Amino acid sequence: MAKNNWLIICLLLIGVWSAESAWAQRPGLYLLRFRDKTGTPFRTDQPERFLSARAISRRQRQGIAITERDLPVNPAYVRGLQQAGANVVYTSRWLNAALVEVATTRLAPLLALPYVAGLETNRVLNNVRIGAEAGTQQTTSKFGQTDAIPAYGPAAAQLTALGVDQMHAQGFRGEGMLVAILDAGFLKADKVPFLQSLFTDKRIISTYDFADREADVYDDDSHGLNVLSIMAADVPNQLYGPAYKASYVLLRTEVAASENPVEEAYWLLGAEYADSTGADVINSSLGYTTFDNPADNHTVADLTGTKTLVSRAATWAAETGMVVVNSAGNEGGSIWNYIAAPADSPAILSIGAIDQAGALARFSSIGPTADGRIKPDLVALGxxxxxxxxxxxxxxxxxxxxxxxxxxxxxxxxxxxxxxxxASQVRDLLRQSGSQADRPDNQFGYGIPSFTKAAQIMTGQLAFSVYPNPFTSADRLQIQWQEVSNNTPVDIRLTDLSGRVLTQQRFGPGQSLSLSSHPLNLQAGLYLLTLSAGNQQRTIRVLKQ
Structure with missing residues (x-):
């Protein structure tokens, strides 16, 4: 009897060992970081090799330099990974990394390569394998749910609260702007009547599904469709989006049926994709707190804007000159309660939810961040x-x-x-336009933003301004001169008090006016900054500290 029991135990142990061995042999996704970009054939003075003309122009208008972080990874490193047996799925410029698909048992040789710095996280990023197609049924995604009861006509409330009616009345409906949406899928967006004009006008510029590795984003979750409709629908007497004449890039970075860390990597890749297309604005109605494997969970203490991969990615995206807008999260009143990553990034606008009476939605996540910053930034109807x-x-x-x-x-x-x-000025002005900008808190942030108030600030207080003033050698002077048409070139001249010209630059139509003080090697003291455009001229004193 004891002998038989021992045989059974042995067979069970063999079965467990076999299952574990089989699991180790299954390909998993890992994010491998490279040590450097040494030897890369790409150069910062040749950005056209890896960025679109629109992306380069967006940086130039804002005085944002192309840096090493923008360079693609070294192709030789990618080939080395492939030769070592890895399937390289994607590469990340900003993280200087490769997302590889490889069995756990074959990971060690990759980590031993001299140019591999290590793993972004020591665990496999896709603990649960999801099929290529999530189905065509409408599902609920983590930060929103749709009710079955249809509504007719009340869309005006969500627009007028933000002054969008005034924005539209003045002819600003998103023409010429490019918006990227990172989401869980845009089910039937190419078929529904309320988005027909997007396709008729060919304003869907690009699509990509990072989870399924294909261009089709119209066959998965409906959450992105909901989001896109709020921004871009065009149905008289039913629904208009604030930016219904903009162009869009639709990117699936989220797998609604599971929650795995690889989705943060997809978000990073989606933001890089958006950057490379030249997108002006990113909307991401996504957030990450806990995962299918509890070992992967974030904690509230991680909400510093610098710890999670997705929050770092959001900050990098903003630093390329895009306005990044992200939902705050629906954890209000739950055990978590606080915002989710990447809403903790200091460089983005994180948005909470209110009802039509202006009360905070009970589910709307609150701040502060772990390092004490106010979040959310703003609120709107949710x-x-x-x-x-x-x-x-x-x-x-x-x-x-x-x-x-x-x-x-x-x-x-x-x-x-x-x-x-x-982009940073757009964020700041929208915060300043908030209904409680003078008393921000961690429930409503700066309150409900207003196009009308933000425009008044621009055409009034900021009709002509230079900041920061005083400035240091590390600062770039940002200049606003709204009295001048956007179609007019502007000449900027910096002189000392004796009239000696220290630098003179011309800015073409549409370029942001900015001046870096670092290469001028200025001594502390007063200087004169003169702007000329046609027969108009402005001079202001600036103080170098």
Whole structure:
């Protein structure tokens, strides 16, 4: 009897060992970081080899330099990984990394390569394998849910609260702007009537599905469709988006049926893709707190904007000159309660949700961040928000997923109205336009933004301004001169008090006006900054500290 029991135990152990061995042999996704970009054939003075003309122009307008972080990874390193047996799925410029598919047992030789610095995280990024197709049924995604009851006509409430009606009345509907949406799928977006004009006008510029590794984004989750409809629908008397004349890049970075760390890597890759197309604005109604494998979970202490991969990616995206808008999260009142990554990034606008009475939605995540910063930044309607669904109907939904695209659409039209602004200035002005900008808190942030108020600030207080002033050698002077047409070139001249010209530059139509003080090697003291455009001229004293 004991002998038989021992045999059974042995067979069970063999079965466990066989299962574990089989699991180790299964390909998993890992993010390998490279040590450097030494030997890369790409150069910062030849950005046209890896960035679109629109992406380069966006940086030039804002005085943002192409840096080593923008360079693609070294192709020789990629070939080395492939020769060592890895399937290189994607590479990341900003992280200087490769997302590889490889069995756990074959990971060690890759880590031993001299140019591999290590893993972004020591665990496999896709603990649960999801099939290539998630199905065509409407599903609920983590930051929003759609109700079955259709609505007719009340979309005006979510627009007028933000002054979008005034924005549209002045002719700013997103024309010429490019918006990237990172989401879980855009089910039937190419079929529904409320988005027909996007396709008729050929304003869907590009699509990509990072999870399924294909261009088709119209066969998965409906959450991205909901978001896109809020921004871009065009249905008289039912639903208009704030930026319904903008162009769009649709990117699937989220797998709604699971929650794995690889989705943060997909978000990074999606943001890099958006950057390379020249997108002006990113909307992301996504966020990450806990995962299918609890070992991968974030903690509230991670919300510093610098710890999670997705938050670092959001900051990098903003630093390329894009306005990044992200939902705050739907964890309000839960055990987590706080915002989710990447809403903790200091460089982006994180959006909470309110109802039509202006009260904070009970589910809207709150701040502060782990390092004490105010979040969310702003709020918009996220309760009974009017939106479209895959069967072509106009209905309602709840979630910060649906307040975020409203603000992203507002940012798009506002930037169209004031194209000389930098992305950081757009963010700051929208915060300043908030309904409680003088008393921000960690529930509403700076409050409900307003196109009208932001425009008043621009045409009034900031009709002509230079900041920072005083400035240091590390600063870039940002200049606003709204009295001058955007079609007029501007000459900038910096002199000392004796009239000696220290630098003189011409800025073409549409370029942001900025001046770097670092190469001038200025001594501390007063200087005169003169701007000329046609027969108009402005001079202001600036102080070098």
């Amino acid at each position: 309760v009974s928000t009017v939106l479209g669904v895959p069967n072509g109907a106009i209905t309602r939904g709840n979630g910060t997923s649906f307040s975020s695209p409203l603000v992203a659409g507002l940012a798009t039209g506002f930037w169209q109205a004031f194209p000389r602004l930098t």
